[in-house]
Amino acid sequence: MGADIPTSSAAGSPTDDALLSAARQGDSAALETLLVRYQPHLYRFGLTMCGNVEDAGDVAQESLISMARSVHDFRGDSSVSTWLYTMARRFCIKKRRRSKFAPTREESLDAPATDVAQHLADPGPTPEQTATNRELATALAQAIATLDPSQREVLVLRDVEGVSAPEVAKILGVSVAAVKSRLHRARLTVRGELAPALGRPSIASPRGVLCPDVLTLFSQHLEGEIEPGVCAAMEAHLVQCHHCREACETLKRTLAICRQLPTPNVPASLVASVKTAIHAFLNQR
Ligand SMILES: [Zn+2]
Known part of the structure; x- marks a missing residue:
């Protein structure tokens, strides 16, 4: 993209x-x-x-x-x-x-985030939708603000501005590998911060002993870093693990909110x- x-x-x-x-x-x-x-x-x-x-x-x-x-x-x-x-x-x-x-x-x-969100939230077709969009934009602005600056710039460029990973690497003067590692960590943090606004507890429920790190895997999958075999194994795990499925769902929604900021x-x-x-x-x- x-x-x-x-x-x-x-x-x-x-x-x-x-x-x-x-x-x-x-x-x-x-x-x-x-x-x-x-x-x-x-x-x-x-x-x-x-x-x-x-x-x-x-x-x-x-x-x-x-x-x-x-x-x-x-x-x-x-x-x-x-x-x-x-x-x-x-x-x-x-x-x-x-x-x-x-x-x-x-x-x-909270004041600066609300202020920022007023500029970033899409007005919805109904007052309820407008309020929801604003609430999510505020939560996202707050979540991004908690990131370490080196992770924040990667997430903002890649997931909000839609800049490609090699281009982000050029902008920051670092390797593509460094961009991706910061990006995955940033996405997980923002997901955790945003979870309550998405109606999910912020503390992830304990993963089972056999649970892979699905959030990192899913984020890597989105960047095209995962072999098809690993991908299939992850999908098979998601079918039978409710905790991991919920976690992946909130990550997906978090990224969708980032990408849809107008x-x-x-x-x-x-x-x-x-x-x-x-x-x-x-x-x-
Ligand atoms: Zn699991």
Whole structure:
């Protein structure tokens, strides 16, 4: 599965590469189209990585302005999305360093997650569905916030943004194996945190002596890492083991919630400030 960003001209819109080469030749409309295309993705990345709306806005804005400034230096040896997420990640790290020394927030721990979830939750067809979506998005934002930063960035890029594992490895500058090992651990943690919101106890019921580590196996299976024989053995176990089946079910639902987080509406004030900054930069040249 690749990033869910429309990088091809399937819908009749120009590809990233076409826009990029036009932008490098000084076509400011092409540059703006590219920035508008990535804005919601970077905003969502900032929301899930930083866990608060203000920092997410800064991350999206700083990444897009950096992109505009460095469009001529970009060598094209990676995709536009890899390049942008690499920049956005750096801004997230800077934010984190700064916030370590910042005074402790006064609001309750739940407040930022609820705030973030308001931007991330899909409005449902009914008020009940909207409330459920919001509740799950809040629980997910809280679960992601509990992850160690090195696991959080892998899960957000792979499972929320839909970036491929080799591309995540490029963004982080680590091996694909390291990405996958962090990813499996992160998925298990988030599943455990999300279980109560999915109507399941957070403490997994004790596995039987013969139970394999189905959660890791299932996660590896999704990444295409499991031999068909192992897969068949796992499926045979699931048929007869209720505990493992429940555990797998909550992992599936957790990942579905990650993947179905909509790209948020970027606040109008953020769109306007990015536009102003980029026009100011283009006029300087
Ligand atoms: Zn079992």
